[in-house]
Ligand SMILES: Cc1cc2nc3c(=O)[nH]c(=O)nc-3n(C[C@H](O)[C@H](O)[C@H](O)COP(=O)(O)OP(=O)(O)OC[C@H]3O[C@@H](n4cnc5c(N)ncnc54)[C@H](O)[C@@H]3O)c2cc1C
Ligand code: FES
């Protein structure tokens with residue numbers, strides 16, 4: 001049984017109680033993914049599994065046998081920041097930075113959902129193509145809290161990334 | 168979290184065999200509710216049977232409805248084109264719940280069987296709760312009960328069902344397909360969840376070992392004319408204080424047919440049968456909607472902190488029906 005983390009296989013834990021979050025942080029020494037609430041309420045632990053954003057604190061690692069997990073550590077290529085990471089720097093998308101890895105992984109998963117045509121709670125027409133307005137971004141990112149209140153910079157960064165890079 | 172064994176089921180028969188093999192086994196969907204409850208030691212199964220990989224298909228039925236596999240993720244169901252166009256109230260209910268990350272993990276089966284968010288139910292450190300510990304007493308009845316039930320509560324339990332998706336399924340006359348050691352059977356969705364009565368430890372009529380394999384939506388000619396409205400303490404990522412799922416068919420200024428269900432008000436997703444009966448044939452006016460809401464809420468009983476829910480439910484019903492009636496109805 002193994003799980004692929006940022007392209008490299010890792011052994012699944014012997015104890016099925018281990019969450020994907022604890023596997024990443026404690027066993028694999030990948031502390032970029034953060035533990036905020038450990039109960040699904042803050043989004044700090046967001047990672048991508050086969051491209052979908054999920055909460056690693058509520059995920060039992062054994063359930064993800066054979067799946068591909070991407071964490072914040074897996075985004076930069078050849079030492080160059082991922083364009084969304086760069087946009088967070090440019091737009092002051094953080095203060096303390098604790099929520100940032102989760103925000104960035106979440107926003108990458110969100111862009112893929114929008115491309116697949118998944119509507120949101122604020123979409124007026126459920127059948128129309130998704131247009132990522134500011135209201136759409138705020139709703140779609142509501143699973144990621146920021147205790148420092150850097151939300152405006154966060155939305156600016158994601159908005160730039162979606163119009164210039166992900167489009 | 169207590170130790171447990173983990174096994175992945177190959178198919179429904181395997182899942183049922185594994186879960187009934189002895190001990191206190193539980194099925195595992197996306198884990199977004201059960202893992203949390205196990206961490207808080209509210210749930211203490213000695214083994215988990217993973218059914219999240221079983222059926223994740225949505226197929227058309229011979230009678231024009233949809234059959235939704237229990238392992239379909241909430242995001243996939245809300246985003247399915249047939250659901251968005253034919254059952255928008257279901258898409259909207261799901262999209263109004265939890266966060267995108269949780270909806271990506273959560274399965275249909277797990278959402279249906281998610282447990283109450285009553286804080287006393289979660290508080291193993293000092294609160295009494297008959298649902299968690301039968302016979303212990305209920306600290307919510309005289310405690311902070313702003314989020315609790317106004318309909319059909321009992322002296323033993325005032326908890327509410329927290330699911331948004333379930334409110335839409337109740338309105339849609341959905342059917343739940345069950346698999347157990349005894350074979351296959353179906354249950355009307357509105358008969359699945361219980362009133363608390365003297366045994367609030369049972370949320371539903373399911374027996375141990377009953378696996379939800381699918382949910383079936385019947386064809387409903389006017390279900391495209393439907394919506395879901397959720398009222399909560401913040402604009403997103405919060406449970407409902409009150410919610411309304413409705414589908415409405417207005418012809419020549421009269422209500423020809425209607426489906427209506429409420430969330431956040433009772434121990435079960437609340438199908439508003441009385442309001443529906445009052446509405447059928449009535450003029451499509453705000454006065455009819457108010458009368459229907461009053462008929463439904465006549466038996467509502469407030470606790471110390473949640474009296475506001477009665478008026479909130481009334482206004483939300485009227486607002487949703489007015490919106491759905493559109494220009495064919497007469498706003499007042
Ligand atoms: C922070 C937070 C906010 C949330 N907000 C909302 C909200 O606003 N609205 C809302 O509706 N929900 C909300 N939720 C709840 C969420 O929708 C549920 O946790 C989710 O739907 C459960 O699905 P799951 O597959 O993860 O279930 P699991 O946690 O895997 O299982 C839940 C229960 O179902 C049983 N089960 C699972 N599958 C089956 C099956 N096929 N047959 C029989 N039994 C089965 C399990 O044994 C368990 O008892 C929230 C959750 C969190 C953590
Ligand atoms: S740590 Fe996972 S949601 Fe807060």
Ligand code: FES
Pocket residue numbers: 093094095096097098099100145146147148149150
């Ligand atoms: S930057 Fe501090 S929590 Fe978001």
